[in-house]
Amino acid sequence: METKLLHPNDVNVASKLLKQGELVAFPTETVYGLGALATNERAVRKVYQAKGRPSDNPLIVHLASAKEIAKYAQQIPSYFTALADHFWPGPLTVVLPLKDNLFSKSVTGGLATCAFRVPDNQIARDLLSLTGPVVAPSANTSGKPSPTEASHVLDDLAHKIAAVIDGGRTQVGVESTVIDLTDSHQITILRPGGISAKQIQAVTELPVIYDKHLLQADEAPKAPGMKYKHYSPQTKVLMLGLDSDLPEALIAYHDLRLGLLANEQLIQQSQNLVQASYSLGADKNAQSAAHNLFAGLRSLDKENLDLILVETYSGDDSYSQAYMNRLQKAAAYEYFEK
Numbered sequence: 435m436e437t438k439l440l441h442p443n444d445v446n447v448a449s450k451l452l453k454q455g456e457l458v459a460f461p462t463e464t465v466y467g468l469g470a471l472a473t474n475e476r477a478v479r480k481v482y483q484a485k486g487r488p489s490d491n492p493l494i495v496h497l498a499s500a501k502e503i504a505k506y507a508q509q510i511p512s513y514f515t516a517l518a519d520h521f522w523p524g525p526l527t528v529v530l531p532l533k534d535n536l537f538s539k540s541v542t543g544g545l546a547t548c549a550f551r552v553p554d555n556q557i558a559r560d561l562l563s564l565t566g567p568v569v570a571p572s573a574n575t576s577g578k579p580s581p582t583e584a585s586h587v588l589d590d591l592a593h594k595i596a597a598v599i600d601g602g603r604t605q606v607g608v609e610s611t612v613i614d615l616t617d618s619h620q621i622t623i624l625r626p627g628g629i630s631a632k633q634i635q636a637v638t639e640l641p642v643i644y645d646k647h648l649l650q651a652d653e654a655p656k657a658p659g660m661k662y663k664h665y666s667p668q669t670k671v672l673m674l675g676l677d678s679d680l681p682e683a684l685i686a687y688h689d690l691r692l693g694l695l696a697n698e699q700l701i702q703q704s705q706n707l708v709q710a711s712y713s714l715g716a717d718k719n720a721q722s723a724a725h726n727l728f729a730g731l732r733s734l735d736k737e738n739l740d741l742i743l744v745e746t747y748s749g750d751d752s753y754s755q756a757y758m759n760r761l762q763k764a765a766a767y768e769y770f771e772k
């Protein structure tokens with residue numbers, strides 16, 4: 435199958451393809467999503483197949499506006515309106531009990547709950563207002579870094595999907611924060627993203643906790659997808675616990691073909707000692723680092739390197755946490771040790 439590269443003005447073409455049961459990737463503000471109509475069982479199954487995704491890892495249903503959620507979810511808590519007013523459209527996904535027999539079975543992988551999100555991207559919202567609810571996992575091969583450009587989608591899924599709408603680079607760069615709203619006493623963060631626990635707490639006035647597996651590696655995650663190996667390039671990735679570890683790491687691995695994924699200040703310190711580098715930003719800044727992480731991993735993975743060294747962030751802000759959650763998985767939790 436030839437994968438069409440569509441212009442943002444072609445949302446009507448994309449909508450037609452989706453309604454015919456085809457898969458179409460589209461930009462959101464976080465990463466590109468791989469879309470299929472949530473009501474079409476065959477199309478939803480094709481999503482799992484194209485990505486090589488395990489069938490027990492449920493999908494996020496994307497909606498054009500917050501008011502649509504009442505058609506699909508039940509036991510919606512009273513504070514939900516405040517959450518939606520503050521954060522939608524935007525990088526927040528909510529998990530709620532699903533009404534019966536609305537979506538194909540494969541959407542939720544057999545769970546009684548469903549994840550919902552209203553993305554903050556005009557192309558995505560124009561498309562969703564034509565199609566109705568669309569499932570959209572990140573448009574990458576399962577296990578690979580999520581796509582932040584149309585070319586990343588084509589690298590992984592060319593010939594497997596009908597089309598991708600090219601909306602340029604995504605802004606946030608890491609996937610949405612996923613929260614569980616099924617407990618009336620507290621909100622649980624299942625996956626960290628661009629919106630922080632503090633922001634959610636300020637709006638809902640409820641305790642916001644992290645799913646246990648995010649704090650302790652041996653706990654099973656409540657979001658099924660979080661248990662899988664993720665975000666991994668082919669090349670081995672090693673984290674630099676401190677920026678000051680860089681000179682020693684460059685000496686320790688001087689006989690390897692090295693890549694460096696870091697801010698420009700650090701890249702300048704490594705001149706001529708690495709084969710390739712990719713900038714996470716002019717200065718050390720977690721938001722910019724999160725925006726560039728996946729593109730950097732994909733780019734360096736094409737350089738035929740032995741090892742990629744990557745800078746880390748220790749802040750408790752949402753971008754530092756989202757960045758570290760993805761990076762730790764890409765690095766299999768390995769740090770450079772002196």
Ligand code: TXA
Nearest residue numbers: 464466467492547548549571572609610657658659660
């Ligand atoms: O930013 C994003 O969320 C992107 C863009 C395309 O919207 N989408 C995305 O989807 O990251 P995906 O499928 O790659 O990740 C969905 C996550 C997985 O960890 C999955 O296990 C979890 O959400 N999830 C989905 N439905 C769930 C449910 N009913 N209960 C718990 N976790 C759920």
Ligand code: MG
Nearest residue numbers: 571572580609
């Ligand atoms: Mg994904």
